[in-house]
Amino acid sequence: MPLLSWLADNADERPDAIRVDDRAVSWVELRRLAAAVADELRGVDRVAVEATSTLETVVGVVGALTAGAAVVPVPPDAGPMERDHVLRDSGATALLVPAGAAGTAEGAGRAVVPVDLARRSDTVHPEPDPARTALILYTSGTTGAPKGAVISRRAVAACLDGLADAWAWTPDDLLVHGLPLFHVHGLVLGVLGPLRLGSRLHHVGRPRPQRYAAAAGSMYFGVPTVWSRIAADPDAARALRPARLLVSGSAALPAAVFADLAALTGHRVVERYGMTETLITVSARADGPRRPGTVGLPLPGVRTRLVDEHGATLPADGAAMGELQVAGPTLFDGYLDRPDADAASRTPDGWFRTGDVATIDPDGWHRIVGRATTDLIKSGGYRIGAGEVEDALLAHPAVREAAVVGVPHPDLGQQVTAYVVGDGVEGPELVDFVARHLSAHKRPREVRLVDALPRNALGKVQKNRLLAE
Structure with a gap:
């Protein structure tokens, strides 16, 4: 099945399938816009994308994936040194930018390819091998320059299919969020999710409470800062009552915010856990309980365990705190050109060391204590x-x-x-x-x-x- 299977097969020309701020396109139009970008990227192995919260970013990412290229998102707020490192380290040979910025964009020796929303194509590009790289996402550790996490198309598909199962995510949903489009949360879940699973998407631009309230979605994604601001705006919070699911991630949601949202919206927020290197691995379910301060159960195919500082397995008794280790189909392929970092991140028997401290209850529910180094x-x-x-x-x-x-x-x-x-x-x-x-x-x-x-x-x-x- 194609990675973006809903987009690949859809003939729906209704104009509001994908909306970013005040611009929207249909499924058919997005496919034709992406095909035009893919035509320009024939033979390109890795392409960097100026990952602003715009329709051009969505079209550029989808076009690159259609062409079989690995997408390297460049954060719009990256300083000169970080931007240069991402472009150089990734080996990207092309840089996608909005058409209006193509004349001034600095490609640092790379081909600058404009994403022109006036150009469309009906070329049918073959579906790449699922083992091919979909994304190279740069993630910072405690020391050194950011490392490129190499994520396959197969891993992205496994993550999204697991979330569809956990959250009952269907084409009947309208997903609303205002998250950045250069991280797993906003880009993989928030953009590629709808294109694989079929829900419409409304990216509201800046994630202000009033914009969330006005969007009339069935699913909402946010980080704790967004949810805290919504909880502090009772009118905006109450406007989310008709929704089906509120989801929080990327950091721990304070218990007080969980309680305030439950009182104002009628929803107990779904929390989930993941990392750039693992995508989403653990989540509460739409058809199950939601417990404040916990992130739920492993997704289908994902295995987790706790170990102490000597590597010995700890009991799932809700009390023992240890490093959470993960195995399963959503894991990344490794750090780009960093065999040393790869070796340090894996156990001899193939589990990924998350560096996060957790507890696991006897019924399998996970609670993330925090980073081993700081929490x-x-x-x-x-x-x-x-x-x-x-x-x-x-x-x-x-x-x-x-x-x-x-x-x-x-x-x-x-x-x-x-x-x-x-x-x-x-x-x-x-x-x-x-x-x-x-x-x-x-x-x-x-x-x-x-x-x-x-x-x-x-x-x-x-x-x-x-x-x-």
Whole structure:
């Protein structure tokens, strides 16, 4: 079956199948626009795409996939050094840009190919082998330049089919989101999902609460920052009541936001878990319970396990915290030209080391504690999950945002330290508040009040920046 099977076979000419901001195209029109791009990319193995939140990006990505090329999304906010690294490291020989920008685009020795929405083609391109690379997505670790994660067409298809099963995702759905189009969440799930599974798509541009409210979708995707802003706008939140499913990902959804959305929208949000290297591997289901702070069950074909620091398997008892390891059909093929990184990311028996700490309940439900490097705090002989302390802080009515890290300490090993954005509250009050809600050893030893937390494009708090300070 073709990767974008719904788009490949559809004869529907209704004009609103795919809408990005205020421009829309039908399935047939999108296929013809993409075929025109594919005609220009014959023989190209890897193509970079200026991944703005525009219809041109959708057409360019679909055109490149139609041609059998590997797509290398370039974040629009990438600085000169990052942009140059992605273009050079990926080996992309062409760069897709909107037609109006083609005259000024810098291809750094690559062919600059305009995505012209006035050009259409009826060429039928053969479906590439499922083992071919679909995407090379650059992901940053704690050190060094970003690495290119090589993701096959087969892995993308397995991920989307698994989500169709978990979320009852069908052609009857209208998916609404405003996520960036250079990450797994916005691009793979948010664009390729509809083109494989048949739902219409409305990308609202900037993900403002009023735009989500006005879109009248059946499924909504958002990151916790988006959902927090919607929960703070009761009228916008109530407008989502007719929807079928609200989905949150890319970071942990605070329990307070989960509860506020449930009260305002009538929906308990579906949370799911994945990484660039694994795509989505674990999710709550549309036909099952949703538990705040948990990310559900493995998708079809996916296996998970917990191990301790010595590699020994830990029990799924809901208490044991260990590194989550994953195996299954959604995994990437490896890091581009980085055999050292590949070897470090895999166990001898073939499992991927996520670097995330989790617990697994006896019934298989997963709870992500956080990154092993920043979210598992070893203090005074105790293992403390930063997320649990953050949830306790966020339960205080004066706290708007919270991030907890382990700061080196000569006696404790690590000291539980909280960075808090709040209104009219002092550190000692918050320390006492947490101590009343959790075990005393989990309370922050220090609370630092800040104006804002550093976040990336998907709203994830950048804890390494907090630790660097």
